[in-house]
Amino acid sequence: MQNSGWSPVELAAIIEAEVYGKSSTQHIAQLLTDSRRLTFPAETAFVALRSLKNDGHRYIPDLIKRGVRFFITDHLPEVQSEQIVFLVVSDTLRALQKLAAEWRSRFEFPVVGITGSNGKTVVKEWLYQVLMPQFSVVRSPRSYNSQIGVPLSLFQLRSTHEIALIEAGISQVGEMDKLEEMIHPDWGIMTNIGTAHQEHFESIQLKLDEKLKLFQHAKHLVFCDDQPLVSEAIRRLYSDKNLIAWSRYKESASVFLKSEKIKKGCVHWEVVWKGETYVWNVPLSDQASTENMMHSITFALEFGVSPEVIGEVVKGIEPVSMRLELKKARGNRSLINDTYNSDPESIRIALDFLAQQNQHPRKVVIMSDVEQSGVEELTFYKSLAEMLSERSVDFFIGVGPKMHEFKREFELPSAFYQSTSALISDLNLLPLQESCILIKGARSFEFEHIVNNLEEKVHQTVLEINLSALAHNLNHFRKLVKPETKLMAMVKAYAYGSGNAEIANILQFHKVDYLAVAYADEGVALRNAGITLPIMVMNADIEGFETMIEYHLEPEIFNFKSLQAFINTLHRMGKIGSPHPIHIKLDTGMHRLGFEEPDTTALLNVLLASPDVRVASVFSHLAASDDDSELEFTKGQIEQFIRIAEFLEQGLGYGVLRHILNSSGISNYLNYQGDMVRLGIGLYGISPVFSERPHLRPVSKLRTIISQIRTIQAGDSVSYGRTFVANRTMKIGTIAIGYADGFRRSLGNGVADVYVNGNRCPVIGRVCMDMCMIDLTDVDAQEGDEVEIFGEHISVYEIADKAQTIPYEILTGISSRVKRVYYQE
Numbered sequence: 001m002q003n004s005g006w007s008p009v010e011l012a013a014i015i016e017a018e019v020y021g022k023s024s025t026q027h028i029a030q031l032l033t034d035s036r037r038l039t040f041p042a043e044t045a046f047v048a049l050r051s052l053k054n055d056g057h058r059y060i061p062d063l064i065k066r067g068v069r070f071f072i073t074d075h076l077p078e079v080q081s082e083q084i085v086f087l088v089v090s091d092t093l094r095a096l097q098k099l100a101a102e103w104r105s106r107f108e109f110p111v112v113g114i115t116g117s118n119g120k121t122v123v124k125e126w127l128y129q130v131l132m133p134q135f136s137v138v139r140s141p142r143s144y145n146s147q148i149g150v151p152l153s154l155f156q157l158r159s160t161h162e163i164a165l166i167e168a169g170i171s172q173v174g175e176m177d178k179l180e181e182m183i184h185p186d187w188g189i190m191t192n193i194g195t196a197h198q199e200h201f202e203s204i205q206l207k208l209d210e211k212l213k214l215f216q217h218a219k220h221l222v223f224c225d226d227q228p229l230v231s232e233a234i235r236r237l238y239s240d241k242n243l244i245a246w247s248r249y250k251e252s253a254s255v256f257l258k259s260e261k262i263k264k265g266c267v268h269w270e271v272v273w274k275g276e277t278y279v280w281n282v283p284l285s286d287q288a289s290t291e292n293m294m295h296s297i298t299f300a301l302e303f304g305v306s307p308e309v310i311g312e313v314v315k316g317i318e319p320v321s322m323r324l325e326l327k328k329a330r331g332n333r334s335l336i337n338d339t340y341n342s343d344p345e346s347i348r349i350a351l352d353f354l355a356q357q358n359q360h361p362r363k364v365v366i367m368s369d370v371e372q373s374g375v376e377e378l379t380f381y382k383s384l385a386e387m388l389s390e391r392s393v394d395f396f397i398g399v400g401p402k403m404h405e406f407k408r409e410f411e412l413p414s415a416f417y418q419s420t421s422a423l424i425s426d427l428n429l430l431p432l433q434e435s436c437i438l439i440k441g442a443r444s445f446e447f448e449h450i451v452n453n454l455e456e457k458v459h460q461t462v463l464e465i466n467l468s469a470l471a472h473n474l475n476h477f478r479k480l481v482k483p484e485t486k487l488m489a490m491v492k493a494y495a496y497g498s499g500n501a502e503i504a505n506i507l508q509f510h511k512v513d514y515l516a517v518a519y520a521d522e523g524v525a526l527r528n529a530g531i532t533l534p535i536m537v538m539n540a541d542i543e544g545f546e547t548m549i550e551y552h553l554e555p556e557i558f559n560f561k562s563l564q565a566f567i568n569t570l571h572r573m574g575k576i577g578s579p580h581p582i583h584i585k586l587d588t589g590m591h592r593l594g595f596e597e598p599d600t601t602a603l604l605n606v607l608l609a610s611p612d613v614r615v616a617s618v619f620s621h622l623a624a625s626d627d628d629s630e631l632e633f634t635k636g637q638i639e640q641f642i643r644i645a646e647f648l649e650q651g652l653g654y655g656v657l658r659h660i661l662n663s664s665g666i667s668n669y670l671n672y673q674g675d676m677v678r679l680g681i682g683l684y685g686i687s688p689v690f691s692e693r694p695h696l697r698p699v700s701k702l703r704t705i706i707s708q709i710r711t712i713q714a715g716d717s718v719s720y721g722r723t724f725v726a727n728r729t730m731k732i733g734t735i736a737i738g739y740a741d742g743f744r745r746s747l748g749n750g751v752a753d754v755y756v757n758g759n760r761c762p763v764i765g766r767v768c769m770d771m772c773m774i775d776l777t778d779v780d781a782q783e784g785d786e787v788e789i790f791g792e793h794i795s796v797y798e799i800a801d802k803a804q805t806i807p808y809e810i811l812t813g814i815s816s817r818v819k820r821v822y823y824q825e
């Protein structure tokens, strides 16, 4: 059965399952772990995995409806029918891993295991490019390197391959043994050791030893001799293996990097291997890239790739981007540009990202021929067509001879072109209006020309939003609260400056329970963008009630006047019979909006007399949840809140959700989480609570470019008012951001720094409306280079401090003319 799955009996034996039920299916070709990705139900076995936030067993009834007959579960579910087979095991993840190990054992070609703290994915991708001209290579999709990602990677192996590149990542002791059992690599690459995921390890030594377990059965091991910890550990543990080291300092190393000379962002390398010296140009000059490239090259040389091929490939090597970028395009469209991997798994990821986008009525996919090895072509294009139909893609455009050849497989509305240029000349005739367009092409098809054609041209200041980091932050807070506690995500003020539909879509995809906006208009915009989640409107003014009712938005009611007005509006519109949800706001000390304690009896009486509204929730807001010195006051607020909420709930005679905690409240007062929490700034990676910060990932990066560089002499002044006068010859840069973009005027005159090519550069002189000037005197920089305002190197906290405000104001103050670009890692 090499290469083609398992019979039910084989499968049950491998995972030592108890079998319930009988099926006529004789063959299982696919294992499914994500119910959304079903393509061939008849030959699929679904593995019901449990995670902190989800339980795959929940999807079984739905999958049965869609035709799946085999399930690997950890108990016998209630749904039963003659034709359904349940393979019951104690641990479904272990079962998946056993199957992966068995699958891998069918192949004799070399499997390369890649681990280390950083650079795994880059090394894998570059190595793939270096090996591709000579070998049929299969590799882990994206950064699939976890306990679940590794099995999914291994299931891609086929007998037509000649080498497999598999990433392994761990965060805890004990995990590597399981990965090793599956990958069982013949070759190993150890990239480096750092402090990522250090919290679960006692020492860096322990973490290193754990990672090196991946290579316990490998024969060949590639590493860098200049990392003392790594090289010492490898020599201690694995002196019996073929150790292949590269070095900058030791001429005796297998591969010796003799010299590196940087010229205009390109490096000139002299590499010595087996007594021969090779001279290569590499278009990347930073330290991390050098290290990653040397790991790849060292492996390739020893594996038998010719130095000529290596030279050719490295000359054109590009940084690896794992991003799926979402941008606004001309004519009410959005673009997702993904030129990364084109293996089936990555295509699925991109299609799923497209499926999340509801802000336009239509979805379009433009895709080139797929350079892929292993899977038979017809099968591949058939399953691609199926994936497209399943995700309700409205229009498909295939480019290239292969797409042409298999065009009959695509049943959805579509068009096919032999070349990219043929497509571009037809671009305006194609039905691409009002759509979200996924563009996915192999590099040789130069799809950037299509992107340029469609993209909105705006000035070069961009706010990048990392949707994966947002999801990370969301999940962090979800893990803090009890599983049954609901989560309301605050998307007021353009989602704290980061966007409407794009953010709401991802929150909807991740199944938050509620959204909250400040104004009815914001809610309407979300409904128009396809958001179906319940939405609470906080500043619900009376004029907006009709619109709110029409769009199923739920008002925050904070006084008698608005309560009465809302009830009247419902009556006027004839909306009686099924009560409209409202949210009662209580003032317990913030003194902003809300009913006060003495009002509550009267409030209850009005509510009891109004069957056309139903209280969905009762809530209040803490005034100082981030301030330890206000503990007594805050507890007082919470106690009062609980007292009033209890009184109302009892009086109403039905359950209402209670919520009082915002982001800092979740960090500091978790015991009072109630039925729901309201997550705001934390979602965007910022916390006023110091101890929370290490757990959050920054979501936004504000960047611009250098428009002009000039040299000024001692005595010359810069910007309005001549507040800055040079006392020596200086190089200064003008950057394309000013106070109209949200870069505050108070940040000028040396107060703030920006980050350019590895250097902090102070802002000099006054900040202008659209521009400001920075000191580039000792910095290697050119016009057009990127400038980070905040992001990885300069935090929003820092900018807020220097502007004497808080991160909330910085984030929400970024002007709407700054283009937002979204990406998923």
Ligand SMILES: *Cc1c(COP(=O)(O)O)cnc(C)c1O
Pocket: 490, 492, 538, 621, 661, 662, 663, 664, 678, 679, 680, 681, 682
């Ligand atoms: C903005 C807001 C929140 C969220 O606050 P964060 O500090 O951003 O978490 C919660 N509740 C109410 C009523 C708000 O207005």
